[in-house]
Amino acid sequence: MPRVFLLAGCLLVFLWSGAGQVGAQQHLQGKRSFQEEMAALRGEKAGPDDSGDVYHGGGLSAYYTAPDKLFPGKGRYGQLFQFLPMVRWYDPDHYYNNPAFRPVSNVPGQYTGHECIVCHTVENPQVVAQWRRSRHGRPGEGKEAVGCEKCHGTDHERLLMPSYNTCGECHPQQLIGHRDGDRGSHAHAYHLDLVEDGCYVEKPAEEVSACLTCHAIAENRCDGCHTRHEFSVKEARRPTSCGVCHSGPEQYEYEMYMQSYHGMIYQGEAHEWDFSQPLANKNYKAPTCAYCHMQQGEHNVRRASPAYTFMGTSLVDRGAPRYKEIREWWVKTCQGCHSSRFARDQLEAMDEAVKLSFTKYREAMAIVVDLLNEGLLDPMPQDLAPDWRGHHTFSLLPDGHARKYNVSEIERLTYELLVDITDAIYKAKAHGAVYSPIYGYWEWAQDRWLIKIKAEASRLRRFSDIEKRLGITHEAYGFWSHGEYTDMLLGWRRK
Numbered sequence: 001m002p003r004v005f006l007l008a009g010c011l012l013v014f015l016w017s018g019a020g021q022v023g024a025q026q027h028l029q030g031k032r033s034f035q036e037e038m039a040a041l042r043g044e045k046a047g048p049d050d051s052g053d054v055y056h057g058g059g060l061s062a063y064y065t066a067p068d069k070l071f072p073g074k075g076r077y078g079q080l081f082q083f084l085p086m087v088r089w090y091d092p093d094h095y096y097n098n099p100a101f102r103p104v105s106n107v108p109g110q111y112t113g114h115e116c117i118v119c120h121t122v123e124n125p126q127v128v129a130q131w132r133r134s135r136h137g138r139p140g141e142g143k144e145a146v147g148c149e150k151c152h153g154t155d156h157e158r159l160l161m162p163s164y165n166t167c168g169e170c171h172p173q174q175l176i177g178h179r180d181g182d183r184g185s186h187a188h189a190y191h192l193d194l195v196e197d198g199c200y201v202e203k204p205a206e207e208v209s210a211c212l213t214c215h216a217i218a219e220n221r222c223d224g225c226h227t228r229h230e231f232s233v234k235e236a237r238r239p240t241s242c243g244v245c246h247s248g249p250e251q252y253e254y255e256m257y258m259q260s261y262h263g264m265i266y267q268g269e270a271h272e273w274d275f276s277q278p279l280a281n282k283n284y285k286a287p288t289c290a291y292c293h294m295q296q297g298e299h300n301v302r303r304a305s306p307a308y309t310f311m312g313t314s315l316v317d318r319g320a321p322r323y324k325e326i327r328e329w330w331v332k333t334c335q336g337c338h339s340s341r342f343a344r345d346q347l348e349a350m351d352e353a354v355k356l357s358f359t360k361y362r363e364a365m366a367i368v369v370d371l372l373n374e375g376l377l378d379p380m381p382q383d384l385a386p387d388w389r390g391h392h393t394f395s396l397l398p399d400g401h402a403r404k405y406n407v408s409e410i411e412r413l414t415y416e417l418l419v420d421i422t423d424a425i426y427k428a429k430a431h432g433a434v435y436s437p438i439y440g441y442w443e444w445a446q447d448r449w450l451i452k453i454k455a456e457a458s459r460l461r462r463f464s465d466i467e468k469r470l471g472i473t474h475e476a477y478g479f480w481s482h483g484e485y486t487d488m489l490l491g492w493r494r495k
């Protein structure tokens with residue numbers, strides 16, 4: 001198997017006879033490949049990266065082997081991309097529960113209730129223990145337990161993995177909330193329009209699989225916040241239930257909350273709070289994520305969002321008169337614990353910080369667009385590998401495809417200034433983070449990125465002036481468009 005891939009790999013590289021290639025092509029021409037050079041240097045042998053051998057010093061003498069097994073993607077561009085088999089857990093209705101992808105069980109037969117428990121007490125003892133602790137395993141007086149077969153079926157050769165549809169049969173109210181809401185909501189998190197747009201299709205399966213854990217659990221399953229098999233509401237009411245997905249670059253809500261007074265009080269005192277109480281009860285001294293975003297058990301988390309803004313990367317003044325009703329709703333939320341004037345002032349401060357942060361993005365873009373128009377970017381879009389549609393576009397303007405790789409340095413910096421930083425300023429101000437909006441992530445960081453963009457622009461212009469004077473015509477280096485990883489991007493395959 002690995003040999004076949006190796007051969008296919010060499011052949012592909014051979015077919016792309018662009019500039020700047022080293023490696024497998026030379027190997028075919030009788031020269032040593034990069035891997036063989038490195039192997040000789042280190043005194044080890046070159047070989048496939050799935051062999052079990054350890055390749056010391058960064059794996060430089062290893063050849064990439066693609067995954068053995070891939071499932072086709074779905075949606076508009078489904079034929080263009082693939083997933084690792086782990087997708088069946090994240091999109092169970094389309095994969096696990098579909099005969100074409102269902103795994104084969106070694107235990108045939110029909111079983112129910114106690115029979116499942118008997119075997120699984122041995123097979124996965126913790127699953128059974130968690131289920132026994134759940135409301136499903138210890139129903140109230142006169143109620144029937146929700147056994148394993150209610151969610152997984154009785155036929156062990158055709159086991160099912162439950163999506164929201166299964167849970168919704170018994171919890172229709174929560175299902176309605178969970179499936180409600182348009183773009184931006186959990187109901188839309190795995191929508192292929194959304195993820196296809198966001199570099200899903202561009203990249204190899206090994207990379208996009210990671211997107212599924214957040215995006216597909218959020219949409220397709222109910223156990224993102226009350227995890228299996230305890231399905232505890234106590235757990236769901238804590239900010240940690242959201243933090244799994246709502247943390248890190250582009251979605252810093254958890255970190256921002258934890259730095260706020262609310263989060264600090266939570267960290268210091270929550271061990272004394274009774275999380276079995278509904279959030280609407282006056283049991284909580286400081287609000288958690290669900291307290292503010294899932295009031296009265298509302299399962300549409302976007303119910304209170306004023307406008308769809310791509311995580312905060314589109315500009316909207318949330319305090320504008322057209323959003324008066326939503327602003328009043330937020331003020332009411334705060335009012336349980338604060339004066340309405342205090343709440344209004346705080347939310348207005350968020351509006352103003354958001355508007356200001358976009359001035360820095362515009363200042364950066366004005367510089368970058370000039371460079372583009374004058375052909376001064378290094379590399380220019382046509383010098384890069386094609387985008388996933390097979391075109392050469394500038395990633396930051398409407399006909400371009402947003403991406404994190406296969407861009408020039410200045411494009412990437414400008415992307416970060418918007419998507420990582422402007423977005424974080426909004427999230428910080430919305431959540432009362434005190435340190436972050438100034439020093440940490442990100443007003444100072446935004447200043448820094450604007451300087452970096454200017455420094456890069458200045459460098460590009462000075463180089464170009466020098467070259468003009470010397471009569472040099474610079475052609476972009478081949479490594480911008482080709483390389484072991486770069487050649488795997490979908491744009492090349494589409495060409």
Ligand code: HEC
Pocket residue numbers: 103104105106107110111112113115116117119120123148149152153154155156159
């Ligand atoms: C005779 C013993 C036995 C009984 C009875 C039994 N299981 Fe299993 N189950 C197993 C074993 C062994 C495995 C792991 C091997 C496999 O994949 O088949 C397994 C695997 C599973 C899995 C994981 C499937 C996967 O793809 O990894 C689920 C879910 C499951 N069983 C649910 C049930 C349910 C629901 C019942 C009752 C309807 C049940 N089991 C009854 C022995 C049993």
Ligand code: HEC
Pocket residue numbers: 088089090091092116117120124127128131136146147148149150151152161162221223228229
């Ligand atoms: C209320 C619904 C529900 C019940 C009842 C239930 N499960 Fe599950 N189970 C789930 C969900 C949800 C998943 C995750 C599905 C996915 O990954 O797509 C799951 C996954 C599993 C898995 C594989 C996941 C892993 O982490 O390895 C096993 C094994 C399993 N269940 C066994 C059981 C057994 C045994 C019982 C009975 C004691 C049981 N389940 C009862 C909802 C349920």
Ligand code: HEC
Pocket residue numbers: 135136139140143146150151162166167168169170171222223226231232233234
């Ligand atoms: C066959 C019906 C049925 C199915 C299917 C079902 N549930 Fe339940 N669920 C119940 C019942 C009954 C209760 C207990 C309600 C009560 O006693 O008031 C319950 C309680 C709950 C609770 C409240 C737990 C608590 O700590 O108070 C949660 C959360 C929950 N279920 C989530 C889920 C999820 C998630 C799924 C799908 C993976 C699911 N349920 C599937 C019937 C079901």
Ligand code: HEC
Pocket residue numbers: 182183184185186187188189190194213214215217218224225236241242243244245246289290293294301302305308309310311312
């Ligand atoms: C399994 C991952 C996951 C968990 C757990 C999760 N979310 Fe989300 N959430 C997402 C994803 C992904 C999106 C973006 C969906 C989209 O853009 O369509 C999102 C969107 C949102 C939005 C709307 C964002 C917008 O742009 O308008 C809010 C509000 C939200 N989540 C709140 C919460 C809260 C509160 C919790 C915990 C109680 C939570 N989420 C738990 C993944 C998750």
Ligand code: HEC
Pocket residue numbers: 184239242243246253254255257258262287288289290291292293304305306307309311312318330430431
């Ligand atoms: C004190 C109430 C409160 C708490 C606690 C809170 N939020 Fe928020 N959240 C807000 C407000 C207010 C906004 C801004 C709403 C707006 O745009 O008008 C917001 C915005 C968001 C957004 C962006 C929504 C959008 O439409 O773009 C997400 C996602 C989010 N919060 C998730 C979380 C998560 C996750 C937690 C916990 C770690 C959390 N929030 C804790 C009040 C809260």
Ligand code: HEC
Pocket residue numbers: 164167168171174175178186218221222223224225226233236237277278279280290294295296297298299301
């Ligand atoms: C974004 C996180 C999140 C997701 C996803 C989620 N829940 Fe919940 N769920 C919660 C929170 C938080 C509560 C507690 C609300 C409260 O205290 O008012 C809750 C409460 C519940 C309850 C208990 C209601 C009661 O009145 O006791 C059930 C049942 C439930 N959820 C089922 C589901 C089902 C079914 C799904 C999928 C369709 C789902 N949940 C998805 C966070 C979530």
Ligand code: HEC
Pocket residue numbers: 183184185194195197198199200207208210211212213214215244245246247248250251309310311312
């Ligand atoms: C750690 C969990 C996590 C991972 C991993 C993750 N995302 Fe997200 N993503 C989120 C959350 C949460 C949001 C919503 C944040 C908000 O609205 O403020 C989001 C928002 C988005 C958005 C904007 C959604 C909108 O409606 O505007 C796109 C597009 C997106 N993600 C694509 C991806 C892709 C593609 C990957 C993999 C390369 C990925 N995400 C990986 C959690 C994640």
Ligand code: HEC
Pocket residue numbers: 261262265284285286287330333334335336337338343346347432
């Ligand atoms: C469940 C109660 C509760 C809710 C709801 C709540 N807060 Fe708070 N908040 C607190 C507590 C308690 C403190 C700490 C007060 C102190 O500093 O003594 C606090 C502190 C703050 C602080 C920092 C302290 C200061 O004096 O500047 C800000 C800002 C803040 N809250 C904003 C909000 C906003 C905005 C909302 C609504 C979106 C809100 N809070 C909702 C309980 C709450």
